Amino acid sequence: MRDVTVRAVNRLTKHWAGAVVTGAQGTVLTAAGVWPLLAFLADGAGGPARGELAEAVGLPAADAADAARELLAGLNTVRGLAAATGLWTSRELPLEEAWADRLPHGTHGVLTGDADADRKALDGWAERQTDGRVDHMPVPLDADPPMVLASAFGLRTKWIRPFRAVPADLTEGPWAGRDAFGLYRGSSLLDRVRVAEAACGPLTLLEVVGTTGVDVHLVLGEPGARPGDVVSGGIDAVTRVVPTVDGYALPDGSPGPGLTIGTQLSLDREPRLDVETVAFSVTGTHDLLEQARLFGLETAADVRSGHFPGIGSVPLAVGSAHQAAVARFDAEGFEASAVTALGMAVGCGTARIRYRTRRIHASFQRPFGFLAVHRTSRLVLAAGWADEPLPCPSDAWGFDPDDEDDF
Numbered sequence: 001m002r003d004v005t006v007r008a009v010n011r012l013t014k015h016w017a018g019a020v021v022t023g024a025q026g027t028v029l030t031a032a033g034v035w036p037l038l039a040f041l042a043d044g045a046g047g048p049a050r051g052e053l054a055e056a057v058g059l060p061a062a063d064a065a066d067a068a069r070e071l072l073a074g075l076n077t078v079r080g081l082a083a084a085t086g087l088w089t090s091r092e093l094p095l096e097e098a099w100a101d102r103l104p105h106g107t108h109g110v111l112t113g114d115a116d117a118d119r120k121a122l123d124g125w126a127e128r129q130t131d132g133r134v135d136h137m138p139v140p141l142d143a144d145p146p147m148v149l150a151s152a153f154g155l156r157t158k159w160i161r162p163f164r165a166v167p168a169d170l171t172e173g174p175w176a177g178r179d180a181f182g183l184y185r186g187s188s189l190l191d192r193v194r195v196a197e198a199a200c201g202p203l204t205l206l207e208v209v210g211t212t213g214v215d216v217h218l219v220l221g222e223p224g225a226r227p228g229d230v231v232s233g234g235i236d237a238v239t240r241v242v243p244t245v246d247g248y249a250l251p252d253g254s255p256g257p258g259l260t261i262g263t264q265l266s267l268d269r270e271p272r273l274d275v276e277t278v279a280f281s282v283t284g285t286h287d288l289l290e291q292a293r294l295f296g297l298e299t300a301a302d303v304r305s306g307h308f309p310g311i312g313s314v315p316l317a318v319g320s321a322h323q324a325a326v327a328r329f330d331a332e333g334f335e336a337s338a339v340t341a342l343g344m345a346v347g348c349g350t351a352r353i354r355y356r357t358r359r360i361h362a363s364f365q366r367p368f369g370f371l372a373v374h375r376t377s378r379l380v381l382a383a384g385w386a387d388e389p390l391p392c393p394s395d396a397w398g399f400d401p402d403d404e405d406d407f
Contacts, residue, residue: 198233
């Protein structure tokens with residue numbers, strides 16, 4: 001994946017998360033599922049819509065389709081990740097071959113005009129592409145759209161070493177006293193925890209390493225920090241836009257939210273990082289037209305005229321744009337899936353204690369952000385906010401506080 005494309009997608013992720021992550025409820029979003037669709041639209045757009053979409057994509061419109069194809073191909077090389085694009089058009093909509101040929105091969109289907117049959121076909125595609133985690137295509141069919149352009153995104157990774165399920169001792173914030181599914185990890189790798197100084201204040205980031213080249217970073221801000229700013233600041237940190245200080249270099253005391261650092265007596269020379277967090281599961285349903293300017297869709301959504309002469313001779317506008325996403329973080333791993341759909345509308349115009357060692361305790365036991373990041377490219381694949389812990393399972397406990405699992 002090209003650096004310029006990765007930066008463009010991460011920019012969209014940061015701005016989107018900053019706008020919609022409010023903390024009122026848990027959510028998850030993936031700009032990696034939206035960006036290719038916007039790029040394909042930019043390639044076929046004309047007039048002001050072309051410039052707005054190019055601005056949202058972060059690339060010239062003439063280069064956008066090729067970059068989208070490269071991104072989708074690159075995503076499918078990441079182990080545990082699958083990305084697909086789908087295009088469905090009515091028989092009355094002739095497509096420009098030059099535009100259609102730039103889409104991934106094998107993506108084109110037909111809308112019959114039978115709402116029930118089309119709904120079944122579109123929902124079935126979404127369910128197949130996400131292994132059932134998203135069971136519907138988020139597009140209304142009651143307006144009889146002449147075209148649906150969609151993407152599906154599915155990510156699954158296992159931790160190199162699983163967490164241990166523990167009874168959660170929640171004593172602070174909105175989760176205090178809750179019966180929650182707690183997770184514990186112990187490690188001697190102090191650089192798994194870092195602190196960044198973001199615009200909203202200090203952030204503590206915990207990196208949980210996956211087996212597929214995708215890692216998940218938990219992001220904790222100060223109690224009064226705005227959740228969208230916490231997630232946006234976390235994106236700057238994991239993409240190395242702002243510097244971070246790792247656990248080896250952090251000072252003793254409480255240098256970051258949820259952190260306690262000091263020394264302890266130990267049987268060996270190894271330092272120790274202890275992590276307490278919770279399992280969570282969140283969903284996100286997003287109407288992209290509520291943030292039309294962010295996605296370059298202000299002009300494109302004006303159905304009084306057509307804006308996509310490069311797609312076909314029928315005047316087209318964007319009639320709907322939605323994403324449905326899910327994510328789960330537990331003792332074994334992380335998974336996230338999303339389906340994004342753009343529905344087009346017809347426009348009206350054209351043994352002995354011997355050593356003293358460093359010990360870090362990191363507690364993520366109040367609402368926090370999370371980011372799934374491709375380790376090599378630093379592409380942020382999913383971003384979200386965990387507002388509620390999963391309830392504790394009755395048979396999950398098996399905790400040994402002396403176990404030293406590196407992660």
